[in-house]
Amino acid sequence: MGLVTPELGTFIWMLLAFGIVLFILAKYAWKPILNALKEREQSIEDALSSAERAKEEMAALQVDNERILQEARREREAMLKEAKEMGGKLVSEAKQKATLEADKVIESARINIKNEKSVALNEIKAQVAILSVEIAEKILRQQFADDQQQKDYFKKLMDEVKLN
Numbered sequence: 001m002g003l004v005t006p007e008l009g010t011f012i013w014m015l016l017a018f019g020i021v022l023f024i025l026a027k028y029a030w031k032p033i034l035n036a037l038k039e040r041e042q043s044i045e046d047a048l049s050s051a052e053r054a055k056e057e058m059a060a061l062q063v064d065n066e067r068i069l070q071e072a073r074r075e076r077e078a079m080l081k082e083a084k085e086m087g088g089k090l091v092s093e094a095k096q097k098a099t100l101e102a103d104k105v106i107e108s109a110r111i112n113i114k115n116e117k118s119v120a121l122n123e124i125k126a127q128v129a130i131l132s133v134e135i136a137e138k139i140l141r142q143q144f145a146d147d148q149q150q151k152d153y154f155k156k157l158m159d160e161v162k163l164n
Helices: 008-143 147-163
Strands: none
């Protein structure tokens, strides 16, 4: 029961032991414990502020990424538009070139046809002239089978030629 009801001597020794332990703890243990607690508190604050900064940076990066994506989309659309315009222009130029070439070919064909027609007409005229002379010769030989008729007709022609 002595422990439950303290005596004055035990109380003093307990108080003295508590004071010594308190002095030793205050001199050697409180400062390192308090410093460790302060460091821990500071590291937790730093971690929280770093997390907050990281969150803000992530939000800023998100905004930058969106801006970059929008810019890339605009550039892509501009490039596609430019490619379409260039394609249309190339098609138009190709059509013009084809039309010009076709016109040249048609004109060349017309000239060739005209030349061939002229050559054919000249050949036909020459053939007609030759045939006409041959036919006339045959007709005249048949009409002037007699030498006297030929001489009379020749004389008549000569007189006409002298008159003209």
